[in-house]
Amino acid sequence: MEIRMPGIKTIEQNQYQRKIYSVSELNGRCKQVLEGEFSTVWLEAEISNLAKPASGHWYFSLKDQKAQVRCAMFKFKNRSCVSPPEEGMKVLVRAKVSLFEPRGEFQLIVEYLEAAGVGALLREYEQLKAKLDQEGLFDSSAKKPISHFNQRIGVVTSATGAAIHDVISVIRRRFPLQQLVIYPCLVQGNLAAQQIIHQINVANQRQEVDLLLLVRGGGSLEDLWCFNDEVLARTIFASALPIVTGIGHEVDFTIADFVADLRAPTPSAAAEKSTPDQRELLEQIAGLQYWLTQFMENKFQGYSQKIDWLLRQLQSPESVIEHRQQSLALLQHRLGSALKDRHSSMNQRLQNLQLRLSKLDPSVKIETAKQQRIQLKQRLMASMDKHFSENQSKFRELSIKLDSLSPLAILGRGYSVTSLACGELVTDAKTVEIGSTITSRLKDGRIDSQVTKIH
Structure with missing residues (x-):
């Protein structure tokens, strides 16, 4: 028997008036409300609890002095990240507000991330890049050729940094005979660009090297910013010495890389691109030595065969002298016959010439010409007399x-x-x-x- 008391509602009565959610339903509903209310937000905060598992996704928290929020940046988004996040790094992110339903945790799904202040630097970088490109400082026609064989190579970098050790290590491994001249300078900070420019000018004035390597290890955009200096870019372009850059990692591109005659992704790669590989040289030398040996052996073998043939053709001196004597006797006989025939022919020719000469004697020709002149004169006088008589009769x-x-x-x-x-x-x-x-x-x-x- 159920006892009912006025003003008191039993559980059976209230269950028909309340909306009861499960935990998953509640989390799902909250997720919908958050994602519907906040489409995209921008936050500037500090990274903490950074995790980069093998899946390629990044998980971290963004915090300020009073609060923090969990964040996730998936692999397909973080591939385009210019500045990879580090613990304690201050960043600017664009994210969607969401809720991780299985644990009911409020979180941000990060779509874009950059180091705080990087956006302004990138805009400045792109503006300078476009300006220098329009002026022709990046043209391939202005690039100077890079040789693998240089008497001395100059290295413009920090004397205590990892880059110089990488360069020396690579050169010792590839070509230990290579001579290096180090031009020490800062490669990070406000004074770095000025010192790099100074060392490049010093190298051009001294003319003690054939090639310059401008190298530095990896770092953030801010760390590498000195290599985006406009005056440094123009100094590299005006350098009479070829310049190879190896700045940062493969994904890092600075203005100095675009102006340089050759860009290498790392300091080690810059050393490789400017020196020959001793193993390849030794292989080439061994190949040439083998070829030369084979060539000389073939030559010696050919000469040996020719000497053997000549030895087989060689006769005794007596037989050679006898053969030469017979040949000499035959030549003497042929010479006598030829001289005799020649003498007879010359005599006959002389007689013919004498006969022709007698016919061409001038005295005979002169006498004949005189007789002809007398006859012609007589004929002329007779003809004139005849013509005169005839003309005289006609006249009368x-x-x-x-x-x-x-x-x-x-x-x-x-x-x-x-x-x-x-x-x-x-x-x-x-x-x-x-x-x-x-x-x-x-x-x-x-x-x-x-x-x-x-x-």
């Missing part, structure tokens, strides 16, 4: 004909030529008027008459 005939046709001859027979005063000949009496004056030309002289009558 033509004179007689000319006289017979001459008006004067007609006038000589008593005829006259009458003309008017104007000179017009009178051929018809009708053309003359009474009283006009006419002129009559006789053989000798003229008569002027006045017409009194016309018949």
